[in-house]
Amino acid sequence: MNKREYPLFLIDRTRSESYPSDYIVCLDREVGFVAQVVHFPKNEMYNAFLRKFENIENNELAGIHTPLKNGGLVLQIIDFLYYFEVKTETKNRVQVLLKKALKKYIHAEINRTPNDDLGIENQIKQQKLTIERTKQNYNDLLQRANGDREIADYQIELAEAMLRTLEIYRDNVIFWDTNLK
Numbered sequence: 001m002n003k004r005e006y007p008l009f010l011i012d013r014t015r016s017e018s019y020p021s022d023y024i025v026c027l028d029r030e031v032g033f034v035a036q037v038v039h040f041p042k043n044e045m046y047n048a049f050l051r052k053f054e055n056i057e058n059n060e061l062a063g064i065h066t067p068l069k070n071g072g073l074v075l076q077i078i079d080f081l082y083y084f085e086v087k088t089e090t091k092n093r094v095q096v097l098l099k100k101a102l103k104k105y106i107h108a109e110i111n112r113t114p115n116d117d118l119g120i121e122n123q124i125k126q127q128k129l130t131i132e133r134t135k136q137n138y139n140d141l142l143q144r145a146n147g148d149r150e151i152a153d154y155q156i157e158l159a160e161a162m163l164r165t166l167e168i169y170r171d172n173v174i175f176w177d178t179n180l181k
Helices: 043-053 088-110 120-136 138-144 149-179
Strands: 009-012 022-026 033-040 063-067 072-080
Touching: 009 088, 022 088, 033 043, 033 088, 043 063, 043 072, 063 088, 072 088, 088 149, 120 138, 120 149, 138 149
Parallel strands: none
Antiparallel strands: 009 022, 022 033, 033 072, 063 072
């Protein structure tokens, strides 16, 4: 058998109303699957999931889970790409691929954080400073907007929305850092 010339796993982080989670697609030729990534931020939620998971017949084909310091992370298979005979060999293959997929996902999440002077904390500080200075110099902003208060206020709202986005990103990074160590 030739070595494949394509990635084994694809991580989809596009999230939409219809698909509000991250997904991992395993392109294995025998037991390929699509798995949904589910984060349980609290231990109670994760433990409730585990109690239900243990009662699933052939749970080796349902997904994989790993505890974190707070809560847990689950890869839940939602579909297989091919039909295959369920036997010990295929169950083991799915489990091995799920473990690799989980490792790949966690590694990809950790590597999304930049490690330079433009780190998230510095970006947040700069954005706060920009908003503060803009509000202090509101009259100058209003003048640049040709006296249109709606435009001036919108520019401040936009800067504040960017600040909230940066803070949410930072909180997600903190979540992964504290729960994976």
